Each structure stands twice: as structure tokens, then as C-alpha cells.
Amino acid sequence: MKNAPLFFSHTLRQIETAAASLSLMQRAGKTSTQWVLKHYPNAQNIYVLAGSGNNGGDALLTAKQLRHAGKNVFLRLSAPVTQPDAQQALSEWLACGGQIQNHTTLHADLAIDGLYGIGLNRVLSATDSQIIQELQALACPIIALDIPSGLMADNGAGNAVQATHTLSFIAHKPGQFTGQGCNACGDIHLLNLQISQSFYPEPDGYLQTIAPSAIANLLRKADSHKGSYGTVGIIGGATAMVGATLLAGRAALKLGAGRVVLGLLDKILSVDPTQPELMLHPAAAALQHPALTMLVIGPGLGTSQEAMALVQQSIASPLPLLLDADALNLLASTSQLAVAITQRSAATILTPHPAEAARLLQTSTAAVQANRIAAAKTIAERYHATVLLKGAGSICTDGQSWSINGSGNAALASAGQGDVLSGIIAALIAQGLAPLAAVRSGCWLHGRAAEDWCRENLGGIGLSASETIIYARAALNHALATCE
Ligand SMILES: NC(=O)C1=CN([C@@H]2O[C@H](COP(=O)(O)OP(=O)(O)OC[C@H]3O[C@@H](n4cnc5c(N)ncnc54)[C@H](OP(=O)(O)O)[C@@H]3O)[C@@H](O)[C@H]2O)[C@@H](O)CC1
Numbered sequence: 001m002k003n004a005p006l007f008f009s010h011t012l013r014q015i016e017t018a019a020a021s022l023s024l025m026q027r028a029g030k031t032s033t034q035w036v037l038k039h040y041p042n043a044q045n046i047y048v049l050a051g052s053g054n055n056g057g058d059a060l061l062t063a064k065q066l067r068h069a070g071k072n073v074f075l076r077l078s079a080p081v082t083q084p085d086a087q088q089a090l091s092e093w094l095a096c097g098g099q100i101q102n103h104t105t106l107h108a109d110l111a112i113d114g115l116y117g118i119g120l121n122r123v124l125s126a127t128d129s130q131i132i133q134e135l136q137a138l139a140c141p142i143i144a145l146d147i148p149s150g151l152m153a154d155n156g157a158g159n160a161v162q163a164t165h166t167l168s169f170i171a172h173k174p175g176q177f178t179g180q181g182c183n184a185c186g187d188i189h190l191l192n193l194q195i196s197q198s199f200y201p202e203p204d205g206y207l208q209t210i211a212p213s214a215i216a217n218l219l220r221k222a223d224s225h226k227g228s229y230g231t232v233g234i235i236g237g238a239t240a241m242v243g244a245t246l247l248a249g250r251a252a253l254k255l256g257a258g259r260v261v262l263g264l265l266d267k268i269l270s271v272d273p274t275q276p277e278l279m280l281h282p283a284a285a286a287l288q289h290p291a292l293t294m295l296v297i298g299p300g301l302g303t304s305q306e307a308m309a310l311v312q313q314s315i316a317s318p319l320p321l322l323l324d325a326d327a328l329n330l331l332a333s334t335s336q337l338a339v340a341i342t343q344r345s346a347a348t349i350l351t352p353h354p355a356e357a358a359r360l361l362q363t364s365t366a367a368v369q370a371n372r373i374a375a376a377k378t379i380a381e382r383y384h385a386t387v388l389l390k391g392a393g394s395i396c397t398d399g400q401s402w403s404i405n406g407s408g409n410a411a412l413a414s415a416g417q418g419d420v421l422s423g424i425i426a427a428l429i430a431q432g433l434a435p436l437a438a439v440r441s442g443c444w445l446h447g448r449a450a451e452d453w454c455r456e457n458l459g460g461i462g463l464s465a466s467e468t469i470i471y472a473r474a475a476l477n478h479a480l481a482t483c484e
């Protein structure tokens with residue numbers, strides 16, 4: 001399993017310039033046509049939507065080649081062509097007898113979206129949105145050239161075409177794998193246009209899988225014992241939210257932590273009957289447990305004064321600390337905590353969902369979602385932490401390097417999944433992974449668990465957080481088997 005490199009649009013422009021643009025557009029048209037003919041051989045009536053720029057040029061050359069292949073091609077040009085390469089493509093289309101229409105075809109077997117590519121730099125006009133709505137109403141498969149039109153290549157924001165397939169030219173873009181990109185792209189296929197690897201600089205980031213090298217030191221030595229795998233403390237469990245802490249604890253236990261201590265604000269439970277391995281204590285006592293090597297605070301914590309005191313003490317602790325859920329909300333509410341967290345000597349891990357991230361940044365959820373990579377990096381820098389920004393296409397960053405998690409699906413949109421994820425990451429850190437490796441690997445395992453469950457259950461409805469733990473454990477052991 002290899003991480004896929006991701007490139008921002010300014011880096012892609014450098015690659016394109018280095019490798020002669022018109023011939024690249026010719027290759028984009030040719031390879032797209034070949035892909036369409038191979039995968040949709042029976043599509044006879046094809047609607048092609050072309051915009052004013054080079055994405056439109058790709059569409060015009062694809063239209064030309066499909067016409068040569070005997071297809072009935074209906075080409076709509078949304079606006080006068082502006083770019084020289086695209087103007088050349090338009091001349092070729094007209095020279096081969098192609099016509100231009102200014103409306104959407106009513107019936108098509110297949111549609112090709114070449115309205116905007118990586119040049120999209122602002123919100124779509126009402127006219128473009130209407131053109132996209134008409135495209136979407138065709139009720140036929142849609143093939144997006146390079147990126148679905150309306151989707152921002154660098155950050156996955158925008159109201160985009162919902163494509164069936166995306167033919168991604170030269171390299172993948174971050175926006176295809178996070179935010180709206182997860183909905184818009186359909187199946188993504190890389191067409192590298194035969195560009196030599198020597199033209200590619202260092203990737204800006206990666207689409208993350210699990211790296212055997214990152215988890216290899218989780219393999220157990222014969223003479224190890226439970227003390228070799230750390231003791232995770234998890235603080236939370238306010239009234240009516242004890243389940244969140246239990247879920248995090250069970251996840252930490254099943255993903256390999258040597259021991260797990262739960263600190264509960266509510267004293268309703270003294271043992272977890274279905275997971276008696278967990279050691280339950282009052283919250284303040286658990287925080288003082290001498291064996292702890294890793295601390296989590298937040299699952300089911302609430303925002304009481306007592307909870308606030310526990311967050312303060314946790315931040316002052318010399319242990320690696322993961323803050324989730326209400327611990328993040330308390331952190332966001334108090335500037336003294338924000339200062340204290342930057343002065344910690346041990347690692348800090350923050351795992352916000354977009355609304356929690358917005359509170360940490362004193363901004364709106366929409367602003368976070370408009371640029372998820374930048375938001376995650378800013379939180380990491382501001383709080384001196386390793387950050388996991390949750391949501392479709394989770395972002396993992398230490399403020400310098402970033403990656404987008406490459407596993408998971410909407411089955412994870414269910415109660416308690418964040419608690420489970422905290423427990424998984426804590427277990428990996430307790431067993432010796434560095435924070436960023438633990439966040440990346442934990443997030444991937446959590447997503448992989450959902451994929452495996454969906455495959456077995458033929459769908460994505462009804463995955464409980466408790467079941468996810470079992471599948472994540474299997475995914476970890478399976479990944480470790482490839483290291484041996
Ligand atoms: N270069 C190469 O070597 C190769 C490029 N290739 C292809 O080119 C694509 C990039 O092409 P591109 O740069 O021409 O931009 P594209 O996405 O077609 O947009 C056109 C222009 O629209 C404008 N605009 C932006 N947002 C807007 C909005 N909301 N509403 C209205 N207008 C808006 C903006 O111009 P502006 O108005 O800002 O001056 C923008 O420049 C790339 O995705 C790939 O498909 C391949 O052929 C391989 C070789």
C-alpha cells in the first residue's frame with residue numbers, strides 16, 4: 001500500500017509548463033476518449049460541456065476524437081474561448097465539421113464535463129450553476145475532465161458537478177479527496193498523460209494509507225508484558241455520557257493498550273460488565289493514577305466546572321495528551337488554556353470535527369470547510385499540536401506536513417465514532433507510535449474498519465461504534481501481518 005502524492009494547482013501549473021502544454025492537451029483529449037470508448041462502448045449520443053479555458057480545450061479535443069470514433073457528439077460551449085491552446089482545440093473541432101450549441105441536449109447516453117478545471121478561482125455564476133443543473137438533470141453517467149466543475153482543486157470547496165467518474169490529469173488534487181470532493185468526484189482515475197517522473201517535484205501532501213514502516217514497531221516481542229504497551233487514561237463520563245468514555249476505553253483496549261483506566265465524573269458505574277478489563281475510577285483519581293503513560297480527555301466530559309478543572313490538570317500533565325469533544329470546547333473557551341497548551345513539554349493531539357475546529361479558530365464551520373487543510377494546519381500551529389480534522393477526507397497534520405486520510409465512508413456518520421477514534425489513536429501512542437504516525441494510522445484503521453464492515457453487510461447503514469472497534473482491530477492485525 002502506497003500513499004498517493006497530492007499536488008496543489010500552483011505545483012501542477014509548474015509541471016504543465018515544464019512539459020509543453022498543447023501536446024498535453026492533445027494527450028488529455030486522446031486518453032480521455034480512449035477511456036470513454038473502453039468503459040462506455042455503447043454510449044452513442046454524447047453531450048460535451050466545454051468552458052472558456054483549457055479544461056474546455058480538453059473537452060473540445062475529446063469531442064473531436066469521439067466524433068472521429070463515430071459518436072453523435074453534442075457540444076455546448078458556455079462562453080467564448082479565451083486560452084490559446086483551447087482556441088486551437090476549438091479550431092480543430094470546427095475544422096472536423098463539429099458544431100456548437102448554446103443549450104443542453106435533452107437526451108444523452110453519456111455526458112462529459114469540461115466547464116472548469118483547476119483554474120476555478122471563485123464561486124460559480126448563476127448562469128454556470130444553471131448549466132450544471134441542466135447537466136445533472138440528464139440522468140446519464142457524467143465523466144468529469146480533471147476535476148468536477150465547481151470544485152476547488154486545492155481544498156474541496158464548492159457546489160460542484162456530481163460526477164460518476166473523474167479523469168484526473170497529471171496528478172491527483174487534494175480537493176478531490178476532502179470536503180465536497182468526496183461527494184463530487186465519483187470514481188477517480190489517474191491519467192498521467194505520459195509525463196516523465198522527472199517533471200514532478202516533491203508532493204505538497206499525500207493521500208494516506210497505512211504504511212507498514214509506520215506501524216512496524218507495534219509488532220510484539222516474545223518477552224513483552226502488559227507494561228510494555230502502556231496505560232491509557234481516559235477522562236470523561238459525565239451523567240448521561242458515560243457510554244462515550246466506555247467506547248473510547250474499549251477501543252483503546254482492543255487496539256492494543258496494555259491497560260486502560262477510565263476516569264468517570266458520574267459515579268454510576270464501578271465496573272463495565274461487558275468489558276471488565278477496564279479499570280473504572282472517579283475522574284480526579286484516575287488522573288492521578290501512577291501507571292498512566294497516555295492521557296485522553298473529552299469523551300463524554302461535558303462542560304461543567306469540574307470538567308474545566310480536569311482539563312486544566314490534564315494540560316498541566318507531563319504525559320502525551322489527546323483532547324477531544326468537550327475538552328476542545330473548553331479549550332476554545334478560555335485563553336489561559338490556549339496559552340498553557342502551547343507550553344506543554346509532552347505531545348498534544350487535538351481531534352476536532354469541523355464545528356469544534358471552528359471554535360478553536362474563532363471562525364465559522366463554513367470557513368473551516370472552505371479550506372480544511374489550511375484550517376487544520378493553523379490549529380496545529382496555534383496550539384503546538386498534532387491535529388486530526390475529522391469529516392469526509394480527514395486531515396492529519398503537525399502544522400508542517402499534511403495528509404488526507406484515504407479510507408472510510410459515510411457509515412461512520414453515527415454516534416460514538418469520534419470516541420472510538422480517540423481510543424484507537426491513544427492505544428497506538430501508548431504502544432510507541434509517534435503522535436503524527438498514530439493519528440494517521442489510527443484514522444486510516446477507523447476508516448478501513450467501516451469499509452470492511454460495509455463490504456460484509458452490503459451497504460453502509462447501521463454500523464455502530466462498538467462494531468467499528470472489532471473491525472479496526474482486525475484491520476490493524478491484518479496490516480501488521482504484512483510487516484512480518
Ligand atoms: N495548462 C496545461 O498545460 C494543461 C491544462 N490542462 C487542462 O486545463 C485546465 C486548467 O485550465 P485553465 O487554467 O485555463 O482554467 P479552467 O479551469 O479551464 O478555467 C478557465 C478560466 O475561467 C476563469 N474562472 C475561474 N473561475 C471562474 C468562475 N467561477 N466563473 C467564471 N470564470 C471563472 C479563470 O480565468 P480568470 O477569469 O480568473 O482570468 C480560469 O482561468 C486543467 O484543469 C486541465 O483540464 C490539460 O489540458 C493538460 C495541459
Ligand SMILES: [K+]
Pocket residue numbers: 055113114115116117144145146147148149
Ligand atoms: K471539469
